[in-house]
Amino acid sequence: MSKITGDLSKEDRKMVNSIFLRSFTVFASCAGGAVKAGADGWLYSVQPALDRYYKGRPEDRADAMRRHTTWYNITQNVGTFAMGLVASMERENSTHDDFDTESIDAIKVSLMGPMSGIGDAIFWGVLRVIAAGIGINIAMSGSPLGAVIFLLIYNIPSILCRYYMTYLGYNLGTSFISTLYDGGLMKLITKATSTVGLIMVGAMTAANVRFSTVLSIPVQNSDPVLVQTYLDSIFKGLIPLAVTLVCLRLLKKNVNVNIILFGLMIFAFLMGLVGVM
Amino acid sequence: MLGLALMAWLTVVICYGGNWVLGQCMIERPIVVGLVAGILMGDIPTGVIIGASLEAIFMGAVNIGGAISAEPVTATALAVAFAVGAGVDQGTAVTIAVPVGVVTAFLSIAMNNVVLAFFTAPFDRMAANGNERGLAIQHYLLWFVKYAVFALIAFLGVYFGAEPVAAIVNQIPSNVTAGLNAVGSLLPAVGMALLLRMLWSPQLAVYFFLGFTVYEYLGMPMIAIAVVGVVIAVVSALRDKELFDMSKKAPAVRIEAASATTGVNDDEEAFFE
Numbered sequence: 001m002s003k004i005t006g007d008l009s010k011e012d013r014k015m016v017n018s019i020f021l022r023s024f025t026v027f028a029s030c031a032g033g034a035v036k037a038g039a040d041g042w043l044y045s046v047q048p049a050l051d052r053y054y055k056g057r058p059e060d061r062a063d064a065m066r067r068h069t070t071w072y073n074i075t076q077n078v079g080t081f082a083m084g085l086v087a088s089m090e091r092e093n094s095t096h097d098d099f100d101t102e103s104i105d106a107i108k109v110s111l112m113g114p115m116s117g118i119g120d121a122i123f124w125g126v127l128r129v130i131a132a133g134i135g136i137n138i139a140m141s142g143s144p145l146g147a148v149i150f151l152l153i154y155n156i157p158s159i160l161c162r163y164y165m166t167y168l169g170y171n172l173g174t175s176f177i178s179t180l181y182d183g184g185l186m187k188l189i190t191k192a193t194s195t196v197g198l199i200m201v202g203a204m205t206a207a208n209v210r211f212s213t214v215l216s217i218p219v220q221n222s223d224p225v226l227v228q229t230y231l232d233s234i235f236k237g238l239i240p241l242a243v244t245l246v247c248l249r250l251l252k253k254n255v256n257v258n259i260i261l262f263g264l265m266i267f268a269f270l271m272g273l274v275g276v277m
Numbered sequence: 278m279l280g281l282a283l284m285a286w287l288t289v290v291i292c293y294g295g296n297w298v299l300g301q302c303m304i305e306r307p308i309v310v311g312l313v314a315g316i317l318m319g320d321i322p323t324g325v326i327i328g329a330s331l332e333a334i335f336m337g338a339v340n341i342g343g344a345i346s347a348e349p350v351t352a353t354a355l356a357v358a359f360a361v362g363a364g365v366d367q368g369t370a371v372t373i374a375v376p377v378g379v380v381t382a383f384l385s386i387a388m389n390n391v392v393l394a395f396f397t398a399p400f401d402r403m404a405a406n407g408n409e410r411g412l413a414i415q416h417y418l419l420w421f422v423k424y425a426v427f428a429l430i431a432f433l434g435v436y437f438g439a440e441p442v443a444a445i446v447n448q449i450p451s452n453v454t455a456g457l458n459a460v461g462s463l464l465p466a467v468g469m470a471l472l473l474r475m476l477w478s479p480q481l482a483v484y485f486f487l488g489f490t491v492y493e494y495l496g497m498p499m500i501a502i503a504v505v506g507v508v509i510a511v512v513s514a515l516r517d518k519e520l521f522d523m524s525k526k527a528p529a530v531r532i533e534a535a536s537a538t539t540g541v542n543d544d545e546e547a548f549f550e
Contacts, residue, residue: 023300024298024299025297025298028297028417028420029417029419029420031393031396031416032397032400033389033390033391033394034394035394036400039400044413044416047409047412062405062406062407066404069401121475121476125472125475126476129472130503131303133499133502136329136332136333139326139329139332140326142322142323142325144315146329147311147312147325147328150303150308150309151302151309154302154303155302155303158302162300185521188514188517188518188521189514191481191514192513192514193510194478195484195509196503196510197475198473198477198481198482199491199505199506200502200506201469201476201485202487202488202489202490203489203499205466205469206493208465209333209462209465209466211462211463237489240463241489243463243466244466244473245470248473248477250470251471251474257467260467261347261467262376264460264467265372265460267463268460269456271459271463272456273452274452275452277462
C-alpha cells in the first residue's frame with residue numbers, strides 16, 4: 001500500500017489527508033439542487049489544494065474556485081480519485097503559464113460516468129448487499145448486533161477505498177483509469193463483483209420473500225391435502241421466486257417501480273384477506 | 278406523544294442528516310434507523326426487528342445520482358414510533374411504512390431539486406469572489422437546516438398520526454391483519470428485483486438461482502454464502518484473466534473466442550430477456 005500513498009512530502013500528505021477528510025461531506029448540502037448536485041461539496045473538498053497552490057494570488061485562486069462550481073456527481077467512496085487528480089492538475093496549472101485549464105474540467109466530467117459506474121456496482125450493488133444480507137439475518141432475532149455488523153462490513157472497505165483513492169488520484173493521474181478501460185480489465189472486475197452480488201441477492205430473496213398458504217383440499221375419509229406441501233415438493237420457495245422474477249420483468253419493461261410496489265401490496269393484501277396466505 | 282414525536286424527529290436528523298455528512302456511511306438504511314429509533318424510544322428489539330423487515334423491502338432504494346424511489350428513514354422512524362408508542366403490531370407498522378416512504382421520497386426530491394436550486398446564485402457568487410469562509414458556512418448551515426426541516430415530517434406524523442392510527446388499527450378485523458402481514462411477506466420481492474436489475478446479465482443470471490437454492494435447501498448462513506460467492510468469483514476471474522492474456526497474445530484466437538461467446542449470448546438472451 002505504501003506504493004499507492006507514494007513518497008510524498010509532509011506538506012503533500014497534509015493536503016491530501018485534508019481532501020480525504022473533507023470529502024466525507026461532499027454531498028452534505030448540495031446547494032443548487034439538480035443544477036449543481038455535489039458541486040459545493042466538491043469545491044469545499046478540493047479547497048486545500050487551491051489554497052496551497054494559489055497562495056498569495058487571490059485573483060488566480062478565485063478563478064480556480066469559479067472553475068469548480070460546475071455539476072459534480074461521483075459515488076463518493078471512489079470520487080476522491082478525481083479530487084486527488086484535480087489537485088495534481090491544479091499544481092501543474094499554478095506553475096505553468098501555458099496550462100490549459102479546460103482540461104481540468106474535462107477530466108472531471110469524463111471521470112464521472114465510468115467512476116460512478118464502478119462505484120455504484122461495487123459499493124451499492126455488492127458490498128452493501130452482502131452487509132445487509134448478513135445484518136438482516138442477525139437483526140431478525142431482535143439483536144442490535146445486526147446493524148453494527150452491517151455498518152462495519154460496509155464502512156471498513158469503503159473508508160479504506162476513499163483514503164487510497166485520494167492518494168492514487170494525486171499520484172497516478174489519468175493513465176491508470178484508461179489502462180483499466182482500454183485493456184478490458186474493467187469488464188473482468190465487473191463480472192466478478194456481479195457474480196458475488198447475484199449469489200447474495202439469490203440467498204436474500206430466499207430469506208426475505210416469504211409465502212406460505214394455509215389452503216387445503218378436503219379429501220373424503222382422509223386427512224385434507226395441504227397445498228403448501230405440494231408446492232414445496234415441486235421446488236421450495238417456488239412462489240417467492242416467481243413473484244421476484246415477475247417484478248424484475250416488469251422493471252425491465254420500464255414499469256414505474258411505485259406501480260409495482262403498490263400492485264404487489266394490493267395483490268398480497270387480497271391474498272391474506274381471502275385466506276390464501 | 279410529544280416526547281415520542283421529538284424522538285422520531287431526532288432519529289431522522291441523526292440518521293438522514295448524519296449519513297450525508299459522514300460520507301454516506303449507510304446509517305440511513307432501515308436496519309440502522311430501526312436500531313437508533315429503538316434506542317431513542319426505549320424498545321430496542323422492536324426497533325431492530327422492524328428495521329430488518331424494512332431493510333429487506335427497501336433494499337433496492339438507494340440514492341443513485343440523486344434519484345430515489347423511496348425514502349426509508351422517515352418510514353422506519355414512523356413505523357417504530359407507531360409500534361412502540363401506539364401499540365400497533367409489527368407487521369402492520371411495516372405495512373404502514375411503505376407508502377410513507379414513497380410519499381416522503383417525493384417531498385425529498387422536491388426539496389433537493391426545487392428549494393436547493395435557490396442557492397445556486399449565492400454559491401456561484403461566493404466562489405467567484407473567492408469567499409472560502411462563506412462557502413463553508415453555507416455548506417454546513419444548509420446541511421443542518423435542510424435535514425432539521427425535513428425531519429419535521431416525522432415529528433408531525435407521530436404527533437398527529439399515532440392516536441388515530443392506533444384507534445383504527447385496534448378496530449381491524451383479523452382477516453385484514455392477515456392481509457397486512459401478507460403484504461410484509463411478499464413486498465421484499467420488489468427490493469430484490471431492483472437489485473437484480475442492476476446486476477442481471479444473461480450469462481451470470483444462473484448465480485442468482487444458485488444463491489436461492491443454497492439458502493432454501495441447505496440453509497447456509499449468509500456469511501458462508503458470501504464466502505462461497507467470493508471463491509467462485511475469484512476462480513472464474515483468474516480463468517478469465519488467463520483467457521484475456523492469451524487473447525492479447527494471439528489476436529486470431531481472440532476473434533474466434535469473441536464470436537463464440539456472442540453465439541451463446543444470442544441463445545441465452547432469447548431465453549432470459
